[in-house]
Amino acid sequence: MFFLPDRLDRRFHLLRLIILFLMILLSLPLAALGAGKPVVVASTTQIADFAREIAGDRLVVRSILAPGADPHTYQPTPNDVQVVLSASLCLENGLHLEGKNWMGALARDAGKELVTVSRGVAPLQLGKEGQVVPDPHAWFSVQNAAIYVNNIVEAMGRLDPAHAAEYQARGSLYLQQLRVLDAWIRDEVGRIPPSRRILVTTHDAFNYFCRDYRFNPNNRYQSIAPVGWSTGAEVGGGMTPKRHQQVVDSIRRSGARAIFVETTINPKQIREIAQETGVAIGGELYSDSMGKAGSAGESYIGMMRENILLIVQALK
Numbered sequence: 001m002f003f004l005p006d007r008l009d010r011r012f013h014l015l016r017l018i019i020l021f022l023m024i025l026l027s028l029p030l031a032a033l034g035a036g037k038p039v040v041v042a043s044t045t046q047i048a049d050f051a052r053e054i055a056g057d058r059l060v061v062r063s064i065l066a067p068g069a070d071p072h073t074y075q076p077t078p079n080d081v082q083v084v085l086s087a088s089l090c091l092e093n094g095l096h097l098e099g100k101n102w103m104g105a106l107a108r109d110a111g112k113e114l115v116t117v118s119r120g121v122a123p124l125q126l127g128k129e130g131q132v133v134p135d136p137h138a139w140f141s142v143q144n145a146a147i148y149v150n151n152i153v154e155a156m157g158r159l160d161p162a163h164a165a166e167y168q169a170r171g172s173l174y175l176q177q178l179r180v181l182d183a184w185i186r187d188e189v190g191r192i193p194p195s196r197r198i199l200v201t202t203h204d205a206f207n208y209f210c211r212d213y214r215f216n217p218n219n220r221y222q223s224i225a226p227v228g229w230s231t232g233a234e235v236g237g238g239m240t241p242k243r244h245q246q247v248v249d250s251i252r253r254s255g256a257r258a259i260f261v262e263t264t265i266n267p268k269q270i271r272e273i274a275q276e277t278g279v280a281i282g283g284e285l286y287s288d289s290m291g292k293a294g295s296a297g298e299s300y301i302g303m304m305r306e307n308i309l310l311i312v313q314a315l316k
């Protein structure tokens with residue numbers, strides 16, 4: 001029988017250990033990412049949530065925006081470029097939600113298919129810096145959310161035709177949940193007397209919501225964001241005494257019982273203004289982003305439910 005010299009034997013043993021270690025190391029990230037499954041990359045947290053509901057375990061869904069991030073002012077990172085390079089399909093909101101078209105640029109640069117999930121929505125119009133632009137916050141109408149879902153079902157069916165019936169079935173179950181959500185919102189809002197259905201928020205994200213659920217009748221059922229407050233991260237930035245006064249005046253004029261802060265926006269200045277106007281702060285609403293994983297607003301249905309509970313509590 002042949003025996004390796006002791007030293008050589010130890011070296012072989014060491015080599016085997018190193019190979020074993022490398023195999024474990026290499027297999028870990030692949031398993032964690034769902035090795036071999038096509039990747040779908042969504043721009044926003046809401047779209048990623050719809051996509052996960054429809055994909056089940058067939059596809060890996062990733063979101064570019066983290067909870068709390070502002071889609072209007074977002075600047076993509078080198079890591080986002082890598083994420084999009086891994087994608088078989090990219091999903092964006094469109095209607096200029098992704099400021100300077102950052103999701104379109106990421107998908108184009110990576111040569112990836114991009115589907116605009118708001119396709120088919122009849123957009124409301126927003127006046128912005130003297131121009132009329134489509135209002136991008138279309139998911140605040142649950143009926144529009146159903147349009148998003150149908151577009152995602154179709155896109156996933158094209159990406160993975162072998163499982164198209166599955167995507168259709170999951171989509172159909174989720175659409176039923178959206179119908180229940182819509183009916184529940186109408187019931188809950190019904191508890192607020194019509195004269196108190198005044199919704200004042202820090203940026204004008206709630207036009208579709210106000211239209212569908214009949215808030216702000218004196219403002220043609222459009223959301224009320226006080227004059228002088230602009231959208232996105234600019235809120236509070238560049239506030240002058242004149243703009244401050246405009247904000248205070250328009251809150252007083254609105255007759256609102258409460259004003260609402262949004263989770264994507266810095267609330268400090270809103271607190272000062274609430275004090276000055278003597279109006280309560282109704283709480284923090286989810287607007288352009290869902291909540292962190294593990295929070296009550298971590299899903300689309302969850303964020304809509306939590307918003308409604310706060311609004312009804314503050315205005316009823």
Ligand SMILES: [Zn+2]
Nearest residue numbers: 072137205288
């Ligand atoms: Zn917004």
